[in-house]
Amino acid sequence: MAKKTSGKTPTSIPKKDEYTRISYLYQVSQMMLQNPKFHTLSRVYSRNATVISKKAVLKLTPNFKRTMCKQCNTILVAGATLRVRLENLSGSKDPKNDVLIYSCMVCDTVKRFPVGKDRQYELFSDKHETPLV
Amino acid sequence: MSSKSKRTQAPNPPDSSSSESKTGNSNGKKVTKPTGNSLKEREKRKKQVFKPVLDNPFTQIQWPFIEPELGSHVVESLEVLLTPVGQYHKNITAKGAPMPKFLDGFTFGFNPTTEALERQANTKHPDADKQIRYVFVCRYDIIPSILTQHFPVLTYTALRNSHHTIKLIQLPKGAIDRLSQASGINDLSILSVTGNAPGVEGFFDLYNSVPEVQIPFLEPILKKRGNFKSPLIKLISTSAPVGSSSKKKPQK
Numbered sequence: 001m002a003k004k005t006s007g008k009t010p011t012s013i014p015k016k017d018e019y020t021r022i023s024y025l026y027q028v029s030q031m032m033l034q035n036p037k038f039h040t041l042s043r044v045y046s047r048n049a050t051v052i053s054k055k056a057v058l059k060l061t062p063n064f065k066r067t068m069c070k071q072c073n074t075i076l077v078a079g080a081t082l083r084v085r086l087e088n089l090s091g092s093k094d095p096k097n098d099v100l101i102y103s104c105m106v107c108d109t110v111k112r113f114p115v116g117k118d119r120q121y122e123l124f125s126d127k128h129e130t131p132l133v
Numbered sequence: 134m135s136s137k138s139k140r141t142q143a144p145n146p147p148d149s150s151s152s153e154s155k156t157g158n159s160n161g162k163k164v165t166k167p168t169g170n171s172l173k174e175r176e177k178r179k180k181q182v183f184k185p186v187l188d189n190p191f192t193q194i195q196w197p198f199i200e201p202e203l204g205s206h207v208v209e210s211l212e213v214l215l216t217p218v219g220q221y222h223k224n225i226t227a228k229g230a231p232m233p234k235f236l237d238g239f240t241f242g243f244n245p246t247t248e249a250l251e252r253q254a255n256t257k258h259p260d261a262d263k264q265i266r267y268v269f270v271c272r273y274d275i276i277p278s279i280l281t282q283h284f285p286v287l288t289y290t291a292l293r294n295s296h297h298t299i300k301l302i303q304l305p306k307g308a309i310d311r312l313s314q315a316s317g318i319n320d321l322s323i324l325s326v327t328g329n330a331p332g333v334e335g336f337f338d339l340y341n342s343v344p345e346v347q348i349p350f351l352e353p354i355l356k357k358r359g360n361f362k363s364p365l366i367k368l369i370s371t372s373a374p375v376g377s378s379s380k381k382k383p384q385k
Contacts, residue, residue: 013185023190030191030350053187064189077351078283079254079290086243086280100280119276125186 018056025049026064026075033075039106047073061125066102071109081105088116194285196272196303197344204305207343208312210336211269211304214326215316222317238330240265241318243280246325247287250299254291261296262329267340268301271322274309281323289348297328300343 013019025045032042046068053060067076076082083103090097098116103109115121199207218236240246249265268288272281288301304312312321326333 010183015185019185019187022187027190027350034351059184059186061186061188064187067189077290078287079251079293082283083251084247084283084287086247113279115277115280121277125188 015056015058018052018058022049022053022058022060025052030075033077033081039074042075043073046075062123063125066111069104069107069109070111072104072107074104074106076102076104191350194348196285197301197346199303199343201305203339203342204303204308206339207269207302208304208308210339211308211324212311212315214330214333214336215312219315219317238327238333240325241316241321241323243323246323247283249325250287250291253295254287254293257294263327264295264297265291265325266297266299266328267326267333268299269324269326270301270303271309271312272303273306274304275322285346286348286351289346289351298345300340301346302340302343 026049029042029045029049032038032045050068050073052058068074069076069081074081078084081104083101083105085101085103087099087101088094088097089099094116096116098114100113100115102111102113218239221236240249246268250268253265268284270281270284272278275281284301288299291299309320309322312324313319
């Protein structure tokens, strides 16, 4: 099978600098979050990271993106800036209608995950074990 | 058969020229697209490629490890703990009895437990007796892992104002059935216990051997100050010539 040799891991990663920069900005943002005095600054940094990822057309894993509020760019930390609830609005309380709700404590923006719809659902980033570079 | 397996392996668009350029070739270089629809040609068009994707730099959140033997001991102890709860739930239909006192120290289920932990994380001066000290999660029985993903961080942030440590204890597979049966609550998979809950004292030693949650990047939350240090500027006593410095001579 000559096919197997074709799937080589790339030696260089395009736009590695931008990836590094996002990773750095995210860590700075996380660090700023830990002091209430710097919460605005924290949002500035994570906003910066998202904007760079859009401009440079980089791919971030869903798990990574979900740690930032879509509305106000706060880093979401359970208990500190993130409220987690499980909702089931159906009368029969069918587990199929379970919805996991992530809401930002800063701006009350809500992200809903209909977990009951497909319990076997897996993120593409979790499905394929990708080699680390 | 082989072509089918290839297709499932590489769910990329059939555009081979773009994927080729990702692997290192310059963008201007175009790879000729194979035309034709034979299986061999189709196989050629789909290639396994690797696309970079950035993950959270802080994904290494670990659940406290529990040895399987200890895990089953914990489940047994919980069954003992929950027996009065189960008896209460059995008799509840017969009598309209008020909620017994021993239920005060427990929270059952996803929302009550999460709420209680969040409250604990955000109240400045909580009552030491009413604080949660043990959180039990049937991690392997709850199917989408996103439902339990937040517990390590939440337990950690709840430590901020608490007087005690909070132990997050993951239960082995199958614990959900045993707990539900013991407590008489359907699908009981997440519960928390405060320090003053009746009957817990006897199990303290058992639970205390479980390691605590460690989240290095959140440590400053507990210490209440950031990691950043102000720039260290020193003054050095030295000498400098008096008057204006001489102008640079033009080079010949």
